[in-house]
């Protein structure tokens with residue numbers, strides 16, 4: 001990663017200048033994952049289960065909510081406090097700490113061949129409002145744990161950079177800035193907490209004025225590997241310990257408008273109606289049926305619907321609904337969209353109505369490097385873990401890194417697939433197992449990455 005010209009930050013300076021009030025938050029309500037200990041994994045690169053557990057508990061204190069979750073939105077006092085604590089751990093582990101223009105907190109461990117570009121691993125410490133204790137935190141702490149292991153054991157050839165990305169939950173700001181995707185206008189967007197994204201960026205020690213200087217170039221990073229909780233039910237349901245992520249799915253959203261004719265609900269015979277809501281209803285059923293029938297793991301959803309004029313005694317003349325399609329392959333999304341659009345037009349015509357589609361949101365799929373998927377699966381297998389290959393239906397910082405470097409992701413199970421909720425839960429033994437897999441995978445990558 002390009003080194004920001006800022007001087008390394010000491011923990012004292014972080015607490016004093018960047019996170020006023022953070023020190024007080026360290027003493028906030030106690031939090032405990034007590035009684036959960038990780039397994040003993042094979043191999044010489046041994047992670048420390050107790051240290052991982054203690055750090056998870058510490059981060060959970062910042063922004064702790066009565067429901068047992070956490071509110072640590074990007075740039076909030078709780079976020080600043082968590083980052084300050086994390087920076088202290090990076091420093092204590094002997095890493096050189098800096099914050100880049102995009103507010104990413106980075107710890108660098110030199111390798112035996114300093115000329116090589118770094119391997120990068122990390123995640124985020126910010127959360128959604130009233131979120132859980134594991135999303136992002138597990139991956140940040142696992143990356144730090146890998147650095148601890150390499151620091152005290154055999155060094156890597158590559159430098160290793162541990163990154164806590166800024167504001168993942170509200171737009172992946174820190175990681176997208178590295179890919180050159182954040183515009184200065186975006187910094188005016190209001191964030192939870194009453195300040196703008198630019199103000200939040202300044203609060204964490206980034207530089208709103210120089211955000212456009214944050215981007216990296218391909219070649220600046222040798223490879224990126226992120227551990228994350230699955231946030232879905234696959235691993236938990238199937239009792240599988242490690243997920244080798246195949247990629248992050250792409251998303252396309254469309255505004256669908258059905259036009260019919262609004263008329264009196266008492267005097268208009270059934271046979272001559274042009275009921276936009278009836279068309280919409282048949283279309284929604286078709287979206288579910290056709291997507292189910294389509295070969296593959298794509299998903300399509302109508303999540304919002306609005307009928308006009310919206311009265312009990314008027315036949316709906318116009319209906320607007322949303323259509324969202326996700327898949328690992330953009331070609332599948334496009335092909336399914338064409339199919340659903342055709343089906344919709346036919347349904348509309350049969351009902352003397354019309355249907356119009358307008359795209360309004362696109363998030364490109366980010367496939368993981370196939371060599372990384374294989375490497376993660378083989379590493380997990382060697383550690384004696386059960387492993388499954390699966391796509392990620394949720395977005396991650398890894399997605400932003402994909403244009404810059406080969407990426408890989410490791411998933412650990414989410415109990416009942418619940419996430420972005422105080423009920424989000426992953427047993428500590430799963431997180432420790434994941435950290436062990438991440439560490440072993442980084443060791444392997446070190447041997448093969450450019």
Ligand SMILES: [Zn+2]
Pocket residue numbers: 124135136168228396
């Ligand atoms: Zn996350």
